Amino acid sequence: MPLAKFETMLKRTMGLDVQSIGRPMLERALHERRDKSGVDDLDAYWLLLQMSEQEQLHLIESVIVPETWFFRNREAFNEMAQLQPQRPISAGQPLRILSLPCSTGEEPYSIAMALLDIGMPPQHFRIDAIDISAQSLAVARQAVYGKNSFRGNSLAFRDHYFALNEQGYALSETVRQQVRFIQSNLFAPTLLYGEAPYDIVFCRNLLIYFDRTTQHQAVTILTQRLAPEGLLFVGPAESALMMQHALTPIKAPMAFAFRQGAPKQEPVKPAAAPIAAFAPQPPAPLRPAPRAAAARAAPSRIRPAAELPVLPQTTLATVQLLADQGQLSEAASLCEQLIQRHGPSAAAYYLMGVIHDAADRKQAAADCYRKALYLEPAHAGAMTHLAALLQTQGDTAGARLLQQRARRSAENNPS
Template sequence: MSLEQIAQLLQQRMGLDASTVGLGVVEHAVLQRMTRQRLDTTEAYLLQLQQDAEELQQLIEEVVVPETWFFRDLHPFQALAQSLENELQRRPLRLLSLPCSTGEEAYTLAMTLLDAGLEDGDFHIDGIDISQRNLAAARTARYRPNAFRGDQLGFRERYFNAIGGIYELDPRVRRTVHFECANLLETDLGTGRDPYDVIFCRNLLIYFDRPTRERALDVLDSLLHDDGLLFLGHAEANALQGRPFQPLPQPRCFGFRRLADRPSPREPQPVARPLDWTPSSRLRRPRPAAPALATAAALSQPEPPAETAPSLEQRLAEIEGMADQGALEDAAAACEALLQTEGPVARAFYLLGLIRHASNHIEAADALLRKALYLDPDYCPAISQLALLCERQGKAAEAGRLRQRLARCLERHPEPSS
C-alpha cells in the first residue's frame, strides 16, 4: 500500500503517472533511496518523504527519465529556422526548453539559431528541468558520444571540441543558455518572467495523465507570448485539442502557433485533434483536413461539411491500396501526410512501419510499430508484425513475448481490427 501512496505523492509533486513507466520503476527508485537512508520498510520511507522535501527531491532524481540527444528529431528545428524568416521577428528572441534534461535540446536551439545567421545577442534561451542532477550535467556542457545520434552530425564538428572521447561545447553556444531548476506544474512559473516566443516542451506530457497534462498546458500557455510557437513531442501533439493553437505548416514538426485573437466560446474551436489514448479510438470519425495557418477571422468561419473530405478510414484504405500495388514511397508519403493532419493514429504508424519493414529500414520500422502499440496496445496486426521484426533482428525472447501477447489479445478481441 505504501508504494502506491509514494507513487501518488510523486504524481502530485511532479506529475508522473506511474502506469506510464511501470510501478516497477518507482519501486526500484524507492528501494535505492531506502538503502541510502538505511530504512527497512516502505511505510517508514513514506513517512520520511512526507516530512523531508529534500528526500522527495532525491526520489524524483531517481525516477526521472533523462533520455535526450542533440537534434532529437530534425523537423522541429528545421521548422523553427524557417519561422525566423517570417513570424519570429522580435529581438532578442526568447526561447524555452522545458524540460531540458541534460541540456541537449536547449543547446540545439542555440545552434539552430546561430546556423540561421542570428548573433548570440539576438536571442535568449532558458532551460528548465525538475532534476538538479540533469541540470548540473547540462551546465558542464560536456557530452559523451551517445548524445549524438543519427548521421547528420556536421554540427558536432562546428560547435564541439573532442577531448578524450568527450565533446565539449563551444563557450559561444554555452553562454546563450541559462539553466534553472523548476517544476512545470508550478502555476506561478510565469510570474515575473517575460513571455517566450518559442517553447519546446517535448517528451514530458507523455508521462502525465490527462488532468495533469491540462494543468501543464495551462502553465505553458501562461509562459508563451500571445502569438508564440509551442513545440511538443510527436506523441503529445494532440494534447492541444480545444485550445487556440494552429499547427505549423511544416510536416512532422509538431509545432503550433498560439492564436493571439482567441475565438469566443460560441465560435468553432480550431485545430488540435484528440490523442488516440484508448484502444477503442483506433479509427477516428471523419474530419475535414486541417487548415493551413489561418487567421482567427478565418477560423470563425463554419467548418466545411465533413462529407467533403474523405474519411480517415478511406484515406488509410487508399494508402493500403497504394502499398499493395508496390508504390511504397507514395504510400509512405501519404501516411506521413495523414499523420501530420490527423495526429497520431495507430493504424497509420502500423502501415508506415509495414512499409519501412518492406523496404528494409528495420530500425525505423521497429520504432513505428512501437508507436502504433503505444497508442493502441491491443492492435493485433502491429503486435504480430513487431514479433516478426524482432525475430528478424535476432531478439527471440522479445518475439516470443509478443506472440504470447498476441494470443492473449486475440482471445480478448476475436475479430482483429486489421
C-alpha cells in the same frame, strides 16, 4: 505496501502518471532509494519522504530516464530557425525561448547552435532552460558530453562548436553563455514568476507521461507562457493533443510546431493542403477507385445513408482538415470510407491512428499504427506514435525497440 500514496505524491509534485513508466519501474526506484537512505522498509521510507524535500527530488530523479541528444528531430530546429518572429528582434528586445524540460542540456544548446548558424547575433536571443532534476542540470552546466549525445550522420556542428578533451566533447563558451538553467518543473506555483512571455517554447516528449487531465493542464500552462503568435514545439505523439487547444499547426513536416491562436474558421475545401501535425510524412496518393465514372453517375449505390457524403475528389487532406478543426468523429468516418473505397494505404491508417489517439481510443490507435507499419515498415510517424503508446501501457521494451528502429530509419534516410 501499496504504492498508491507514492503514485499520488509523484503526480502532485511532477504530474507523473505512473502508468506511463510502469509500476515495476516505480518499485525498483523505491527500493533503490530505500536502500540508499538506510531505512528498514517502505513505510519508514514514506515517513522520510514527508520530512525531506531533498529525498523527494532524489526519488523523482530515480524515475526519470532522460533520453536526449543534440538536434533530436532536427526538423524542429530547422523550422524554428527559419520562422520569423512576429515582432522586431534586437539586443534590447531579444528573442525569448524556453526549453522545458531541458534534461542534460542537449536541446537548449541545439537551439542556440541553430540560431548562431543562421547568423543571429548572440545578443539577439536568450534561452531559459528548466528541468526538475538537479543531477541533469549539473551535467548541462558542465557542458561536456560523450558520444551518445551525438547521433546520426550530420555532425558538422560537433567540429564547429566542441573541443575534445579527456572528459569528452566540451561545448564552446559562445554557445554556453546563451542558456540560463533553472531548477523547477512545469507545475511549480512560482514557475517563471515575473518573466515576460516567450516567443518560442520547446516542450517535447513530456506530456506523454501525464494522464489526459494533467496533459490539458500542462498545455494551458504552456500557452499562458507563450507570447501572442508565439511558437510551441511538442513531440510527435503529443501533436494530436494540441488540436484541442487554441493552437494552429504549422505546415512543416516532422517539426510538430504550433502557433499561438486558434485556427481561422474556413469552409472545408476538398483540395485543402495537408496539416503538418497530422501528416509528418506527405500522404501517399490514393489509388483510383474502380469504375470511378460509374460511381460518380450513381452515388446512391456506394453511399449508405448513415455515412457522410463522400465526394469523388475527397483525399486525406480533407480528413486532416476535419481533424484539425476538432471534428474527430467525422474525420474518422471519412477516413474509413476512403480506405474502403480506395484500398488500404499506410498514410490512411496512420492518419486514422492519430485521430483515434486524439479521441483517447488508444487500442484502436495502436492497431492503426501497426497496419500502417505493415504497409510501410519505415513509416517514421507510425513508429514514433506507436512507441509512445507502448510506453504509456508499460511496454518499455517494445517502445525502446520502436524508438531504435525509428532512429535507424532516420539515420539511413536523412532529410
